[in-house]
Amino acid sequence: MVVLRSRAVAPAVASPPPPKKREGDEAGIEPITPARAREPPAAAAAAQQSPQSSAPGPGPSPDDAGPAGPRRRSLRLASAGEPAGGTAPSGARKRKGRPIGGEEIRVLDLDGGDGRGDAPRAKPRREGNVDGDEVKDLNVELDLMEFPEGDGGGGFLSLRSGKSSDERGLEVRDALVGAGGDAVVNISDGEADDERERAGGGRNGAEVKLFGVDLRGIVNGSVKDKERNSAEDKGKGIMIDSVGTSLVLKSDCDGSGEVRRRGKYSAAEKGKAKLVEDDNFLLSNGSDVGLNQENVVLDGSTRKTAEVRILIEAPSRRTRVKLNESSGLDMREKFKEIARINASRFAHFNPEEVEQESNSAPEVAGNAEVASAEANEDPEDWPGPFSTAMKIIRDRSSKLSAQQTRFPLEKSKSPVIEWVPRRDQGRDLIEPVPPSLQELSMKVLADNVDAITSLEGVPDALRHRLCQLLCDSRRISAHFFDLLIQGCPTELCIRDCSWLTEEQFDKSFRECDTSGLTVLQLNQCGRCLGDYIVSSSLAKSANSLTVLSTVSITGACRLTDVGLRTLVSAAPSIRSINLNQCSLLTSASVETLANRLGSVLKELYIDDCQSIDAMLTLPALKKFEHLEVLSVAGIPSVCDDFIRKFIFVRGHHMKELVLGDCPNLTDASFKVIAEACPGLLSLDIVNLIKLSDAAIGHLANGCRGIRKLILRRNTFSDEAIAAFLETSGEQLEELSLNNVKKVGHNTAISLARRAKGLQILDLSWCRNLTDEAMGLIVDSCSSLKELKVFGCSQITNTFLDGHANPNVHIIGSRLSPILEHINVPETAGLLRYS
Amino acid sequence: MKKEGIVKLISAEGFEFVIDKKAAMVSQTIRNMLTSPGSFAETELGEVTFPEISTTILEKICKYFYWSMQYASGKETEFHIEPELTLELMMAANYLHT
Numbered sequence: 001m002v003v004l005r006s007r008a009v010a011p012a013v014a015s016p017p018p019p020k021k022r023e024g025d026e027a028g029i030e031p032i033t034p035a036r037a038r039e040p041p042a043a044a045a046a047a048q049q050s051p052q053s054s055a056p057g058p059g060p061s062p063d064d065a066g067p068a069g070p071r072r073r074s075l076r077l078a079s080a081g082e083p084a085g086g087t088a089p090s091g092a093r094k095r096k097g098r099p100i101g102g103e104e105i106r107v108l109d110l111d112g113g114d115g116r117g118d119a120p121r122a123k124p125r126r127e128g129n130v131d132g133d134e135v136k137d138l139n140v141e142l143d144l145m146e147f148p149e150g151d152g153g154g155g156f157l158s159l160r161s162g163k164s165s166d167e168r169g170l171e172v173r174d175a176l177v178g179a180g181g182d183a184v185v186n187i188s189d190g191e192a193d194d195e196r197e198r199a200g201g202g203r204n205g206a207e208v209k210l211f212g213v214d215l216r217g218i219v220n221g222s223v224k225d226k227e228r229n230s231a232e233d234k235g236k237g238i239m240i241d242s243v244g245t246s247l248v249l250k251s252d253c254d255g256s257g258e259v260r261r262r263g264k265y266s267a268a269e270k271g272k273a274k275l276v277e278d279d280n281f282l283l284s285n286g287s288d289v290g291l292n293q294e295n296v297v298l299d300g301s302t303r304k305t306a307e308v309r310i311l312i313e314a315p316s317r318r319t320r321v322k323l324n325e326s327s328g329l330d331m332r333e334k335f336k337e338i339a340r341i342n343a344s345r346f347a348h349f350n351p352e353e354v355e356q357e358s359n360s361a362p363e364v365a366g367n368a369e370v371a372s373a374e375a376n377e378d379p380e381d382w383p384g385p386f387s388t389a390m391k392i393i394r395d396r397s398s399k400l401s402a403q404q405t406r407f408p409l410e411k412s413k414s415p416v417i418e419w420v421p422r423r424d425q426g427r428d429l430i431e432p433v434p435p436s437l438q439e440l441s442m443k444v445l446a447d448n449v450d451a452i453t454s455l456e457g458v459p460d461a462l463r464h465r466l467c468q469l470l471c472d473s474r475r476i477s478a479h480f481f482d483l484l485i486q487g488c489p490t491e492l493c494i495r496d497c498s499w500l501t502e503e504q505f506d507k508s509f510r511e512c513d514t515s516g517l518t519v520l521q522l523n524q525c526g527r528c529l530g531d532y533i534v535s536s537s538l539a540k541s542a543n544s545l546t547v548l549s550t551v552s553i554t555g556a557c558r559l560t561d562v563g564l565r566t567l568v569s570a571a572p573s574i575r576s577i578n579l580n581q582c583s584l585l586t587s588a589s590v591e592t593l594a595n596r597l598g599s600v601l602k603e604l605y606i607d608d609c610q611s612i613d614a615m616l617t618l619p620a621l622k623k624f625e626h627l628e629v630l631s632v633a634g635i636p637s638v639c640d641d642f643i644r645k646f647i648f649v650r651g652h653h654m655k656e657l658v659l660g661d662c663p664n665l666t667d668a669s670f671k672v673i674a675e676a677c678p679g680l681l682s683l684d685i686v687n688l689i690k691l692s693d694a695a696i697g698h699l700a701n702g703c704r705g706i707r708k709l710i711l712r713r714n715t716f717s718d719e720a721i722a723a724f725l726e727t728s729g730e731q732l733e734e735l736s737l738n739n740v741k742k743v744g745h746n747t748a749i750s751l752a753r754r755a756k757g758l759q760i761l762d763l764s765w766c767r768n769l770t771d772e773a774m775g776l777i778v779d780s781c782s783s784l785k786e787l788k789v790f791g792c793s794q795i796t797n798t799f800l801d802g803h804a805n806p807n808v809h810i811i812g813s814r815l816s817p818i819l820e821h822i823n824v825p826e827t828a829g830l831l832r833y834s
Numbered sequence: 835m836k837k838e839g840i841v842k843l844i845s846a847e848g849f850e851f852v853i854d855k856k857a858a859m860v861s862q863t864i865r866n867m868l869t870s871p872g873s874f875a876e877t878e879l880g881e882v883t884f885p886e887i888s889t890t891i892l893e894k895i896c897k898y899f900y901w902s903m904q905y906a907s908g909k910e911t912e913f914h915i916e917p918e919l920t921l922e923l924m925m926a927a928n929y930l931h932t
Binding site for chain 1: 895898901902905906908910913915917919920921923924925927928930932
């Protein structure tokens, strides 16, 4: 690796872009076996480069004799693109990453150059899977490198400039290793799409080209010359291998080289010529190729060529590049060979790989059936609002990329956003808002809670607010609890009952008149709520809770099915029951609920109930006639089958679905949801990494009335989310794109155009959004009240002080007391949708 | 007679507090009463009666109005509330939406 890197780096030394070890790698890179993924390329690279030596000169890869043109170019590209050194080794390390590595490298380069900072996202992740730690390291580095974008490959450039490739590589590595947080996160997500897109938009044309070249070279993995040629011709094989190769190629890239390279490319590669001209194209090609490569390899050699071809075609759809496949036979052979060699590498199933495969589906919409690992059709192929929107967005990008043919583009693949901050110092002139009298008195009350003798006459809302203040500051006590229970309370909402002991609970509730209780919220009641307590206190008699309609006993970790049955037998009119984190409940509880409350229950929350087997609850779930809200987050047994069966029966009334952290869900579930839940208003799909753009497409086509969409760590592409916003953005009130790494300018523009009703927006960790993008969003979304930007280190005061929206509250940009921003649903007792 | 810019708040015991209209507008409820296009008697006379708010509480509320205007103009001081008034004050403030 080091060797690889150094080679690439060395050439880069001469040029600002990172050394293009790629070239060297390319030459020597051959399909890397999992065990020694790096070695072969390393060896090959070594020949051309010495890891730590600066042997590889900037321009002339020693091996680039024959295909000197392309190779050289690739090197430049490689180096220009990214911190080749750093990435090269990582590329090798990652099995999956290897081909990805190549991709990633490409991506990295692109990212570096790409002002949008797309880079940080996808690449690292993909690689991460295969080689775990190593990959992660690499990814981390990559991320690090990507972040400081600004100009083409800013981060990288800084790393690269003035240092030997070795140093750079090492530094990158060190930097990467040092990175934490995002980088690691990025690694896990591994979005090929992202990379590809990035590649397309790549900062420098050179970089982009490198990808093409590198990939090809890598794929061929044979003699340098042959590699180069084949690489250029095919442009596909590269993905499979070698990050190292790619790196090498990249490192050689640099501005001047680009021009030259272009020429060479066009001469040498019929297919690739266009790619050269169009940075975007090349990038997308590369990325597509890379992704497809992976898929190809996974599927076997026979498909490889087909997919490879498809890959080339796919990007061309977008990039208008017609790849020439005249040398198909040659490529076929090579691919077969490569596939054979690499097959073992892909023997390990990696969910991220699967994810990537499905991610690639939208990218190659035209060839979805072939390229996609999923059996689902790509919604982009269907006529419908989503596909229309996607076309619009793609055209937007490709028009832009077409206009920028020869320059390294910072945001080549994304539309340019024009937004200027206001010029006045409005920020400072905003009047301080005096705290309300109610809040002031509430605080004084909270301070003197022991002196309160009675809460009679105090409306429920004020009681809840006071209780919340006390819980947050841990000043709540049994005395206040008694005050709350005095008389005939109608609502009892305590957010945190961890302080309440069993004895206190028992004593208080024995004497309490619960006949008027309509809302009971005892969250975090594990300590005080056991089976026998329920029967002796809460459910004293069969009719003790007759009007209870909303009950929430989250965290009741000692409550079993028996206790729940007792509770439910005393409360026949429950319409909303929240049993989150009640870990001892099994499907028998759901059975009980269905038998007693089947005709009235509207909201059921069973997040994190680990003992509940989703499939076993199906018969019971189907009995709920009016269920509107179902929350099953964190239950691992929730799978596509479960969703399909349940939604077919009860999907018609569903208004809210919380399916976060159910890792087995795939696009198939969302096809069902889109078809059968026309009235869906709120959807939470955090951490579902197996989803691809197809899922968003289904939702856009099917659930047109969505008001609240919560994403986190999903791997949807920028275009897909933008297309979703174009079709359904008008009704959206709350949107979270937390850690959806690929979000970029397309999304920003669509938000600005469509999301007029948006009130809460979470763009934390979306590092591709620049100040301009944020400013455009905030200024255009006139209803926006809250914007979360945790982890967006790329935004500056230009945006924070320069936006023109007086109502928006920006959270997370600076250190601030976290509790200030915690949103507590005010109406704890009311049903959400009835 | 109705002077411009002045409103009268009448407590449960009948005490009348005469304050600036601008100060009274701090309360959303009073603002709605005085500026609604409908025909509240209050709009005509410039008087608002609160049969359920006692005098001490209403007096404190008027003090809050002036403090709030002062705060908004930049002078940020602390508004002290006697603990024994707090509960009633909170409920009155809730009613007045202030």
